[in-house]
Amino acid sequence: MPWFQARFTTQQPFAENFSDLLMELGAASVTFEDAEDQPLLEPPPGETPLWELINVVGLFDAELNQQEIRQQLLRQLPEDNATTLRFVPLEEQDWVRAWMDDFHPMQFGQRLWIIPSWSEPVDPEGVNILLDPGLAFGTGTHSTTALCLEWLDAHPPTGQKVIDYGCGSGILAIAAAKLGASQIDGVDNDPQALIATHDNAEKNRVTHIQGFLPDTFPKEQQADLLLANILAGPLEELAPTFASHVVAGGSIVLSGILQEQAESVSRVYSRWFEMEPAAIDDAWVRLTGTKHR
Numbered sequence: 001m002p003w004f005q006a007r008f009t010t011q012q013p014f015a016e017n018f019s020d021l022l023m024e025l026g027a028a029s030v031t032f033e034d035a036e037d038q039p040l041l042e043p044p045p046g047e048t049p050l051w052e053l054i055n056v057v058g059l060f061d062a063e064l065n066q067q068e069i070r071q072q073l074l075r076q077l078p079e080d081n082a083t084t085l086r087f088v089p090l091e092e093q094d095w096v097r098a099w100m101d102d103f104h105p106m107q108f109g110q111r112l113w114i115i116p117s118w119s120e121p122v123d124p125e126g127v128n129i130l131l132d133p134g135l136a137f138g139t140g141t142h143s144t145t146a147l148c149l150e151w152l153d154a155h156p157p158t159g160q161k162v163i164d165y166g167c168g169s170g171i172l173a174i175a176a177a178k179l180g181a182s183q184i185d186g187v188d189n190d191p192q193a194l195i196a197t198h199d200n201a202e203k204n205r206v207t208h209i210q211g212f213l214p215d216t217f218p219k220e221q222q223a224d225l226l227l228a229n230i231l232a233g234p235l236e237e238l239a240p241t242f243a244s245h246v247v248a249g250g251s252i253v254l255s256g257i258l259q260e261q262a263e264s265v266s267r268v269y270s271r272w273f274e275m276e277p278a279a280i281d282d283a284w285v286r287l288t289g290t291k292h293r
Contacts, residue, residue, distance in 0.1 A: 002062040002090065003028075006069060007055060008077060009035050009084040015054045021076060022058035025069050029059045062089070103132075108146060109153025112175060117203075127153075127178045130203050131171060144229050144255040147279055147286035148172050151253055152227075157181040160224035163245055165238070170197030170209065172227045177206040181225075184209045187217050224250045232261040236268045243272035248293045257285040 006027070010018055019030040033055040060069065066087055074082050106114045111126045121128045152172070158180035164173040167186030177184050186197045186209055194211035201209045212218075226246050228235060235254055246252055252273055257265055262278045262285040269275055273289030 004060050004062050004066060004090060005088040006058040006060060006073065007084075007086050007088060008073070008081050009053060009055050010077075010081045012052050012054055014081075015056055018056050018077075018081075021073070022056070025058070025060075025072055026064050027058035027060055031057045031059075033057060059090075106146075108149035112149055112153040112179070114149075114171070127175070129171065129174050129178060131169065131174075131200055143281040143284040144257075144286075145171060147281050147284065148227055148229050148253055148255050149175055151279075151286060151288065152176060152179055155251070157225050161185075161222070163187065163221070163223040163226045165226060165228040165242065166230040166234075167197045167211070168193050168229075170200045172229065173197060173209050174201055174204050174206055176225070176227070177201070177209060178204070182208070183223075185217070185221065185223070186211045187214055189214050219244070221245060222247045222250075225253070226250070227253045229255040231256045232258065232265050235265055239268045239272070243269075243291070246272075246291045248291050250291045252287075252289050252291070254287040255284070257287060259283050259285050261285070262287060 006022065008018075015032055019032075022030045035053040035055045060066070070085070070087065073085055077085065103116050105116070105119050105122050107122070107126075108114070111123065113121065113123060113126045113128045114131050115121055115128050117130055117132050149172070152175050156179040157176050159182050160176075160180075161183045162173070162176045162181045163185045164170070164176065165187045167173050167188045170186055173184045173186045186194065188194055188197070188211070191213070194213070197209065197211055201207070222245055224247055226242055228238070228242065235257065242252060252269065254265065254269070257278075259278075259280060266275045266278070266287055266289075269287070269289055273291055275287060275289040279286040279288075
């Protein structure tokens with residue numbers, strides 16, 4: 001079936017309203033794209049951040065009246081947005097297959113792999129995690145997640161108790177489980193993230209991951225390793241809480257930190273942890289430390 005796109009640029013506060021408008025006009029789907037090459041952090045649990053300036057893209061069946069859709073949009077778009085409006089014909093193709101072709105098995109460290117469900121393991125003897133790309137809960141494609149996975153591959157938590165705080169898709173919790181952790185607690189303030197963690201754990205035949213909202217997570221619970229791939233601000237705020245959940249001599253792994261934020265975050269955690277030099281990947285940072293005895 002042939003298609004066409006209606007594309008225009010708008011500011012972040014108006015994007016959702018214009019998305020609704022496109023759907024009312026018959027769009028099969030609406031997507032948002034970065035209009036200014038503005039980097040986004042991997043979102044904290046429960047949030048979906050957007051760029052300040054956004055390309056809004058509506059996908060329409062070519063049988064719909066393009067001229068009528070254009071007129072409706074021009075009547076409702078502000079002048080500065082209307083001047084960016086354009087229509088783009090698309091060749092017929094298998095959209096699902098095109099989307100799947102964008103995602104391939106990814107290796108982290110020596111033996112840890114993330115495998116989409118439609119792919120065969122590259123290394124059958126490796127530690128393979130089945131995980132399909134979805135909402136930006138974390139699928140290994142972002143540097144912050146990759147940094148944590150590489151650390152886990154190099155430091156398998158065999159027999160350890162692990163906390164994954166801000167678990168999202170459960171990718172770090174599942175990796176810890178497959179690398180030998182004896183008990184894993186996933187904590188997230190978004191119930192949907194806990195559902196995603198549970199479902200992904202089932203797909204990977206991992207049965208010893210428990211999910212908690214922050215308010216229900218036992219305050220006395222301690223672990224040998226705490227992983228937190230969130231953002232610098234929440235990481236600093238949660239430092240006392242995280243320290244209380246790590247046993248003496250235990251490890252902490254922090255990510256979601258930009259390079260210019262690393263010194264500040266490390267300084268906060270040095271009250272409780274012996275912090276190591278930052279690991280850097282594409283302007284993103286992973287911090288690790290050992291709890292003072």
